[in-house]
Amino acid sequence: MASNFELLSEQGLRLDGRRPHELRHIKCKLGVFEQPDGSAYMEQGNTKVLAAVYGPHQAKGKKTESNDVIINCQYSQATFSTAERKNRPRGDRKSLEFKMYLQQALSAAIKSELYPRSQIDIYVEVLQADGANYAVALNAATLALIDAGICLNEFIVACTASLSKSNIPLTDISHFEEVSGGPKLTVAALPTAEKIAFLEMSERFHIDHLETVIETAMAGCREIRDILEAAVKEHLLHMGSAADWARVC
Amino acid sequence: MSTNAAIELALDRVDWRDLAAHADHLPRVYTPGEILMPEAGFMRGHGTFVEDENIKASVAGVIQKVNKLISVRPLKSRYVGEIGDVVVARVSEVQQKRWRVDTNSRLDSILLLSSVNLPGGELRRRSAEDEQMMRRYLDEGDLISAEVQNIFEEGTLSLYTRSLKYGKLSQGILVKVFPALVKRRKMHFHNLPCGASVILGNNGYIWISPTKGQEQEGGEGGFALNLNEHIPRVDREVIARLRNSILALAKCKLMIYDTSIQYAYEESLKYEAHELLQQNVIYDIGEQTQARLRDADD
Numbered sequence: 001m002a003s004n005f006e007l008l009s010e011q012g013l014r015l016d017g018r019r020p021h022e023l024r025h026i027k028c029k030l031g032v033f034e035q036p037d038g039s040a041y042m043e044q045g046n047t048k049v050l051a052a053v054y055g056p057h058q059a060k061g062k063k064t065e066s067n068d069v070i071i072n073c074q075y076s077q078a079t080f081s082t083a084e085r086k087n088r089p090r091g092d093r094k095s096l097e098f099k100m101y102l103q104q105a106l107s108a109a110i111k112s113e114l115y116p117r118s119q120i121d122i123y124v125e126v127l128q129a130d131g132a133n134y135a136v137a138l139n140a141a142t143l144a145l146i147d148a149g150i151c152l153n154e155f156i157v158a159c160t161a162s163l164s165k166s167n168i169p170l171t172d173i174s175h176f177e178e179v180s181g182g183p184k185l186t187v188a189a190l191p192t193a194e195k196i197a198f199l200e201m202s203e204r205f206h207i208d209h210l211e212t213v214i215e216t217a218m219a220g221c222r223e224i225r226d227i228l229e230a231a232v233k234e235h236l237l238h239m240g241s242a243a244d245w246a247r248v249c
Numbered sequence: 250m251s252t253n254a255a256i257e258l259a260l261d262r263v264d265w266r267d268l269a270a271h272a273d274h275l276p277r278v279y280t281p282g283e284i285l286m287p288e289a290g291f292m293r294g295h296g297t298f299v300e301d302e303n304i305k306a307s308v309a310g311v312i313q314k315v316n317k318l319i320s321v322r323p324l325k326s327r328y329v330g331e332i333g334d335v336v337v338a339r340v341s342e343v344q345q346k347r348w349r350v351d352t353n354s355r356l357d358s359i360l361l362l363s364s365v366n367l368p369g370g371e372l373r374r375r376s377a378e379d380e381q382m383m384r385r386y387l388d389e390g391d392l393i394s395a396e397v398q399n400i401f402e403e404g405t406l407s408l409y410t411r412s413l414k415y416g417k418l419s420q421g422i423l424v425k426v427f428p429a430l431v432k433r434r435k436m437h438f439h440n441l442p443c444g445a446s447v448i449l450g451n452n453g454y455i456w457i458s459p460t461k462g463q464e465q466e467g468g469e470g471g472f473a474l475n476l477n478e479h480i481p482r483v484d485r486e487v488i489a490r491l492r493n494s495i496l497a498l499a500k501c502k503l504m505i506y507d508t509s510i511q512y513a514y515e516e517s518l519k520y521e522a523h524e525l526l527q528q529n530v531i532y533d534i535g536e537q538t539q540a541r542l543r544d545a546d547d
Contacts, residue, residue, distance in 0.1 A: 037327065056327060058357045111298065111307055116403050118355050146281060149326025151296065151307035154282025192282050229280050232309050236278045236324055239265070239502055 007182050008164040015176055016045075020164070023172045023220060026227050028140070030147040030235045038148025042140035045174055046130035051140035053148040056118035069115035073102040075137060077126040098134055101198060105138055105188040108197035109156035110145070120150065131175035132160040134200075138188055139224060146232055155228055156197060158188040159220030161213050163205050169216035187217040191225045194218070255527055263532045265501070279306040279321055286319065294320030295329070324502075328354040328428040328452035330406040334397045335437035337423065337450035338408065340387050346380060348387055350395075353428065353452045356405045360387075364398060364409035366416070392418040394448050394456065414438060418448075419474045421458030422492050426499040428453035432506040439507045443514055444487050447495075449505060457491050459484045490517055493525035494534065501535030508545070512538045 008014060018024070024045030033039040038053040059070050075098040077088045088095070106122065122144065124137045135158035142156050162170045162182040170177065178184055183205045188198035196218075205213070279285060285297060285304045293299055296308040297319055306312075310323040330336070330352070338358060342349035348360040362375055362383060387393065394415050395408035410416050428451065437449045440460050448456040459480050494513040498505055503513075516537040517525055524530050 031325075038325065056355045058355075115355065146309045147325060149308050149310070149323035151298075152281040153298075153300075153307065154305075155280070190282075232280050233278045236309055237275055239324065 006165050007162065007170060007177055007180060008166060008168055014170060016174055020168050020170050021216070021219070023223055024174065026224065028143055028228065028231045030143055030232065031239065038144045038146070040140050040143035040147055042136055042143060044132065044136045044172070046128055047132060047136045048128040049136045049140040050125045050127060051137070051144040052123045053120065053144040053150070055120040056115045056150065059117055059119040067116045069110065069112040070119040071103050071107050071110065071122070072119060073099045073106070073122045073124065075099045075102060075124050077129060081126050081129040098137065101134060101200070102138060102141060105156055105158065105198040106141060109142070109152045109154065109190065111151040111153060114151050129175065131173055131178045134158065134186055135160050139228065143228060143232070154190050154192050155225045156188060156190055157221045157224045157228065158186060159217045159224055161185045161217035161220065163209055163213055167209060169213045171216050171220040185213050185217055187214060187221060189218055189221045191222045257528060261529070263528045265532070276311045278309065279312060280309045281307050285312060290317065292318045294318045296321035296323060324429060325427045326429070328352060330354055330397045330400055332397050332400060334451035335394065335448065336397060336408065336452045337392065337394050337448055337454035337456045340389055340391045340393065343384050343389060350393065350408065352406060353454060354406060356403065358406040358408055360395065360408045360410070364411055366411050387417060392423060392456070394418060394450070417474065418456055418458065419476060420478070420480060421456055422488055424455040424457065424492055424495050426453050426455065426495070426505060430499055430502065430505050432504045434506055441511060443491065444484060445491055447491070447510065455495060455505070457488050459488065486522055490514065490522040490525065493517065493522060497525060497531040497534045498538065500531050503535060503539060509538060509542060512541045
């Protein structure tokens with residue numbers, strides 16, 4: 001990988017014209033499907049993800065014995081999601097890895113003690129992959145869980161960060177920045193409690209910078225949380241109040 | 250063969266947000282993790298939890314206060330049963346001495362052999378033969394109407410059908426909406442003036458069937474199926490129209506109860522039954538029904 005590439009121009013702008021701390025444009029929508037209990041669509045720059053949640057429902061098979069909730073995730077990428085058209089079977093190594101990471105992060109947010117002997121299925125499909133796929137998938141899954149009315153401790157959001165050659169941290173990196181050889185750090189956090197549920201890094205940089213890069217990613221998480229929260233409120237106000245839903249019973 | 254195809258343009262897409270309430274009564278909405286109030290002096294109910302001496306919301310919804318009990322009600326969720334609720338359910342498994350039924354709740358519900366009315370009188374002992382005959386009464390896939398009798402510790406519902414109004418459902422249509430949309434009322438069985446009956450299950454399952462004559466009811470303990478009976482086309486059209494009207498109400502997130510269904514049905518009469526699937530028609534029905542309901546309220 002060409003690692004000589006400079007991610008930040010002399011004017012302090014990134015390849016797509018953003019400033020170092022700027023997120024990509026976020027667009028999201030809740031309740032996009034009728035059939036699942038909850039669903040969401042999320043766009044962060046050109047990364048587009050659909051998520052659907054089924055449950056909580058009765059756990060099937062011998063899993064019924066367990067007193068904890070079973071969180072079952074599935075991560076898949078559409079054939080047409082990248083520049084190169086490629087069939088991506090569900091069971092490949094990368095999606096299994098992402099699936100495990102999703103389960104790990106979401107189990108930190110779901111109030112599992114409320115759902116004994118139940119199962120929650122979360123299906124995530126990446127429609128267009130343009131960097132930070134895992135982070136956007138997790139954000140979409142959070143929205144879908146909220147749409148399904150599942151009890152959460154708080155929003156769980158993920159954000160990525162990188163470090164430019166001149167040691168300036170960058171928030172929410174795109175695919176091009178990912179492949180240009182910079183390091184990539186993914187953080188999934190509970191922003192209000194300031195707890196990190198999941199942390200992943202690829203490539204390496206000096207440990208002195210670790211703290212600032214994590215802090216950059218956390219700042220990104222807080223910003224994304226505020227955007228998601230606003231989206232949830234707006235969705236509920238408009239979708240819920242048609243029935244004067246807030247007044248009855 | 251010619252068919253009519255309706256093509257929807259993105260340009261004509263319906264903006265559902267216009268149906269929202271008057272701008273001045275917008276409710277306060279809370280999201281997961283948001284602080285509702287300090288814990289002191291209050292009790293936490295559904296959809297809330299206590300952290301750092303504050304009551305926080307765990308779902309996105311509106312706050313509900315009953316005396317000192319604070320709870321947050323989400324717009325959409327699985328059915329949370331209460332004793333006395335009328336539900337429509339589907340049998341998913343026949344087990345020993347009980348049926349396992351799906352009620353759209355978090356866990357499967359249970360219908361005990363001892364809580365159904367068997368043919369041949371109220372006070373009959375349940376014998377071993379009855380256990381072997383269970384599949385004869387209710388088989389996998391059968392729909393029933395029932396009432397919630399008890400809630401077990403983990404949240405499993407126990408149902409009963411020991412009344413002539415409950416039992417197996419024969420000919421009709423099942424409509425699924427989300428449970429919060431069905432208004433809790435005294436009556437959940439309605440014979441609508443348009444010539445059909447509806448059962449509004451609290452669990453969001455709604456059963457629409459042709460209105461039965463009085464003489465056919467009861468007798469068999471509610472396990473008789475009259476699948477050979479021919480339902481005239483007129484009745485079936487009424488049922489189809491009713492189904493589409495209820496789905497239109499659900500799409501507009503309007504509460505579903507006898508009056509709203511009646512209004513939606515009346516508003517739908519200016520369209521053909523199949524036109525009720527088009528987005529702009531659904532929107533129109535929603536808007537008209539909402540206006541009439543608000544007029545009735547004021």
